[in-house]
Amino acid sequence: MAKQKPRATYTEEDMTRAITDILENGISQRLASQKWDIPQTTLSSRLHGQTPIGDQEQPHKLLRKTQEARLVTWILRQESMGYAPSHSQLREGVVALLKQ
Numbered sequence: 001m002a003k004q005k006p007r008a009t010y011t012e013e014d015m016t017r018a019i020t021d022i023l024e025n026g027i028s029q030r031l032a033s034q035k036w037d038i039p040q041t042t043l044s045s046r047l048h049g050q051t052p053i054g055d056q057e058q059p060h061k062l063l064r065k066t067q068e069a070r071l072v073t074w075i076l077r078q079e080s081m082g083y084a085p086s087h088s089q090l091r092e093g094v095v096a097l098l099k100q
Contacts, residue, residue: 010038012052018043067097 018036021027022043029047033040046052063071071093078085085093 010036014038015043015046015052019047022047063094063097067100071097 014036015038018032018038021032021035022029027035029040029043032038033043061068071090074093075085075090
């Protein structure tokens with residue numbers, strides 16, 4: 001069984017620096033990929049306009065990022081007051097957000 005290569009651990013700042021190296025300093029994608037430890041396919045995708053996965057809307061999710069943020073804020077507010085919302089309360093909150 002082949003050993004899997006560990007997942008790359010680069011930051012958004014590393015990605016920005018790699019893209020800057022390519023666009024402004026003229027180094028190749030391959031060299032920038034090696035220098036900043038970013039997979040070359042990932043770097044190429046970003047150069048062609050793909051947004052970071054964390055910023056993409058996920059089609060399988062029911063809530064948009066803004067709706068999810070509102071729900072999280074409500075949960076944290078409840079927690080700060082000493083209440084733990086039940087599963088049914090969370091479900092009702094999601095349904096209410098979806099109806100908006």
